[in-house]
Amino acid sequence: MxxxxxxxxxxxxxxxxxxxxxxxxxxxxxxxxxxxxxxxxxxxxxxxxxxxxxxxxxxxxxxxxxxxxxxxxxxxxxxxxxxxxxxxxxxxxxxxxxxxxxxxxxxxxxxxxxxxxxxxxxxxxxxxxxxxxxxxxxxxxxxxxxxxxxxxxxxxxxxxxxxxxxxxxxxxxxxxxxxxxxxxxPVERKDRLIALRDVRLMTPGQSLYLDRNTLITPAARDELRRWNISVIQGR
Structure with a gap:
């Protein structure tokens, strides 16, 4: 691996x-x-x-x-x-x-x-x-x-x-x-909710910085993993 x-x-x-x-x-x-x-x-x-x-x-x-x-x-x-x-x-x-x-x-x-x-x-x-x-x-x-x-x-x-x-x-x-x-x-977003449609507008392989209170839907999390987008929360 x-x-x-x-x-x-x-x-x-x-x-x-x-x-x-x-x-x-x-x-x-x-x-x-x-x-x-x-x-x-x-x-x-x-x-x-x-x-x-x-x-x-x-x-x-x-x-x-x-x-x-x-x-x-x-x-x-x-x-x-x-x-x-x-x-x-x-x-x-x-x-x-x-x-x-x-x-x-x-x-x-x-x-x-x-x-x-x-x-x-x-x-x-x-x-x-x-x-x-x-x-x-x-x-x-x-x-x-x-x-x-x-x-x-x-x-x-x-x-x-x-x-x-x-x-x-x-x-x-x-x-x-x-x-x-x-x-x-790296991209910073202030959204309170990240849904599947939001992920599909992003670039594969990038890093995404979110507020610690931002919610991510299960489908969006799956898509983030599939697109190799790393998520950092709680800044």
């Missing part, structure tokens, strides 16, 4: 990336492809296949890919996997010094695939002590679009409810900054 769960996580992340690939490609469909700045964070091997799928789609669309790695990503299979992909593509991407320093703002978009929990929390707190934080605030300060997908750490259903609630608040903070966050985003 544990092995089956491990095998399903990369596939789930790859499916979540379909939406981000479409958004990145369509964001500039009226313009000539330009440079995309990409920052890899974390060391979760589960996110690698989805990230490489995204790099491949962007490469095929003609974008110039510039990639930086956080410390944790550079020390893991994430960087090795990206290097192997790049070698097979004849050097399609350029790997840059992780620190921004005085790099020109000639990129059209900043993309952070599989954003790690550590980087998510630091960006939301306004810190600038890692590569992802530096690039996000550098891009936002120059009116560049920033898109991020959530890594496995940010969407794991086994996390304590208090931590998942904190993650939800951090995601909301990034969105207030102007960052487009894609993936299995």
């Amino acid at each position: 544990a092995e089956a769960r491990k095998e399903s996580r990369p596939q789930t992340f790859a499916h979540r990336l379909d939406a981000i690939i479409s958004q990145v490609l369509s964001a500039h469909r009226q313009a000539q492809p330009g440079r995309l700045q990409i920052v890899m964070t974390g060391g979760e091997i589960e996110s690698l296949s989805g990230s490489l799928k995204c790099l491949e789609a962007l490469h095929r669309a003609g974008y110039q890919l510039r990639i930086s790695f956080s410390h944790s990503a550079s020390q893991s299979a994430v960087k090795a996997g990206c290097q192997l992909w790049n070698l097979k593509r004849g050097g399609a991407a350029r790997f840059e010094n992780p620190r921004i320093q005085s790099q020109p703002a000639d990129f059209i978009l900043l993309f952070l695939p599989s954003l790690s929990l550590n980087s998510l929390m630091k960006i939301a707190s306004g810190l600038r002590d890692n590569v992802a934080c530096e690039w996000v605030f550098y891009a936002l300060g120059r009116q560049k679009k920033v898109i991020a997908t959530l890594g496995p750490e940010c969407t794991a259903t086994w996390l304590p409810s208090a931590l998942r609630a904190l993650i939800a608040r951090h995601i909301a903070t990034l969105q207030q900054y102007g960052v487009v966050v894609k993936g299995s985003q």
Whole structure:
């Protein structure tokens, strides 16, 4: 059973990336492809296949890919996997010094695939002590679009409810900054009753935060389980 769960996580992340690939490609469909700045964070091997799928789609669309790695990503299979992909593509991407320093703002978009929990929390707190934080605030300060997908750490259903609630608040903070966050985003609802018809309007795999007094019908609970929607009550 544990092995089956491990095998399903990369596939789930790859499916979540379909939406981000479409958004990145369509964001500039009226313009000539330009440079995309990409920052890899974390060391979760589960996110690698989805990230490489995204790099491949962007490469095929003609974008110039510039990639930086956080410390944790550079020390893991994430960087090795990206290097192997790049070698097979004849050097399609350029790997840059992780620190921004005085790099020109000639990129059209900043993309952070599989954003790690550590980087998510630091960006939301306004810190600038890692590569992802530096690039996000550098891009936002120059009116560049920033898109991020959530890594496995940010969407794991086994996390304590208090931590998942904190993650939800951090995601909301990034969105207030102007960052487009894609993936299995937690949803908060103030309904007093969740019925079957409400569940069928939700997205499979997301997290649902409810007031402790909210009632859920038996049919709705069955549908929540079938759609793999995790419910957290009593906040």
